[in-house]
Amino acid sequence: MLRMRQFRCDRKMVGAATLLSLSLVGVVSSAADAHAQVKGSQQLEADVTAASAKSPADRHGYVLGPQDALTIRVLDEDDIGEKPYTVDLNGEIALPRVGAVHVAGLTAAEVQARLTERYHAYLKNPVVTVSITEYRSQPVTLLGAVANPGVHQIEGRKTLFQVISEAGGLKQEAGNTIQITRELQYGALPLASAHSDPSGKFSVGDISVRSILKAEDPGQNIAVMPYDVITVPKAEMVYVVGAVHKSGGFVLSERSEMSVLELLSLAEGMDRTAGGKNARILRASNDSDHRNEIPLDLNKIIQGKSPDVSLRSNDILFVPNSTGKSATLRALETILSTGSGVAIYHPY
Structure with a gap:
């Protein structure tokens, strides 16, 4: 009888121990689940921080459009998956449960609020x-x-010259300097010449075409950001026409002046019919559309009997031959006024 009571007592103790063990397991399991949920939430918060640090465009209001791709995560919604969602031509993305969501014209933060x-x-x-x-x-x-000037929609990460190439490239009359204006919300331009404009809203900088084409400073071929304004001014030029071997416009590059002898050298000299003593510099007048004629004896300059003469931007050196001076001048004025038929030469 005593053994029976002891057996019953042992069974009760074992049962109590088992219940206690199960309770502890439940507590531990619940704590583990809670910890996992907190850890998952913390990881998601960390992902939010990392995502916001990816790009200035993410942080500062890049406006979404067709073909942009988004990575979307929703806690406890496994059907979302890891694959990026591409904005379709209607400006929408399709997500599990919620279906089509219009996101074009919104920032990433605004899409996040809408999906929430x-x-x-x-x-x-x-x-x-x-x-x-x-x-x-x-x-x-x-x-x-x-x-092809105008507004261009570019896809993906592009450098300055990739964008210019997609716009058909530089024209012959393009200068050596390219100007870029960038909204400061996308960060300052990574250029030594960069500075803020008076409004404090834009970063403005200059880039040397020659330094990129000659690989002297390839770092100036910077990545383009949304809403950048790229301006390519026309080059400052001087012209030589008439009885020379290579007539046309010659870019002054980074100089503001060029001498008559330098220009003749670039034009590969006068031909046999040239009347060098009757040459003229046609210089634009400050107060009218007409050009002033400055007489010039090229023969004496070449022989060193007269000093070399400096040419200014937009000057025209006219080298006549023995006949047809007035007809050539009239033709020259027509060509320059229409901007056609003049070859342009760059130093690079």
Whole structure:
């Protein structure tokens, strides 16, 4: 009888121990689940921070458009997956549960807010993160001496000269300096010449075409950001026409002047019919559309009997032959006024 009571007592103790063990397991399991949920939430928050640090465009209002790609994560919504969502031509993305969502014209932060609101119908406290994976809708404005000026939508990461190339390249009359204006919300231009404009809203800088083409400073071929304005001014030039071997316009490059002898050298000299003693410099007048004629004896300058003469931007050196001086001058004025038929030569 005593043994029976002891057996019953042992069974009760074992049962109590088992219940206690199960309770502890439940507590530990619940704590582990809670820890995992907190850890998942913390990881998602870390992902939000990392995503926001990816690019100035993410942080400062890049406006989404067709073909942009987004990485979207929703806590406890596994059907979202890891694959980026591409904005279609209608400006929409299609997501599990919520269906089509219009995102074109919104920033990543605005999309995140919109998706959070949409997922409230399915989740108690939805935690949503949105980051831009690929930038494929970026308006960039090109002005000046490019083949196709205007607003261009570029796709993905592009450098300055890639954008210019897609716009048809530089025109012959393009100068050696390219100007870039960037909204400061996308960061300052990574150029030594960069400075803020008086309004404090834009970063402005200059780039040397020659330094890039000659690989002297390839770092100036910077990445283009949305809403950049790229301006290519026309080159400052001097012209030589008439009885020379190579007539046309010659870019002054980074200089503001060129001498008559330098220009004749670039034009490969006068031909046999040239009347060098009757040459003229045609210089624009400050107060009218007409040009003043400055007589010039090229023969004496070449022989060293007269000093060399400096030419200014837009000057025309006219070298006549023995006949047809007035007819050639009239033809020259027509060519220059229409901007056609004049070859342009660069020093690079």
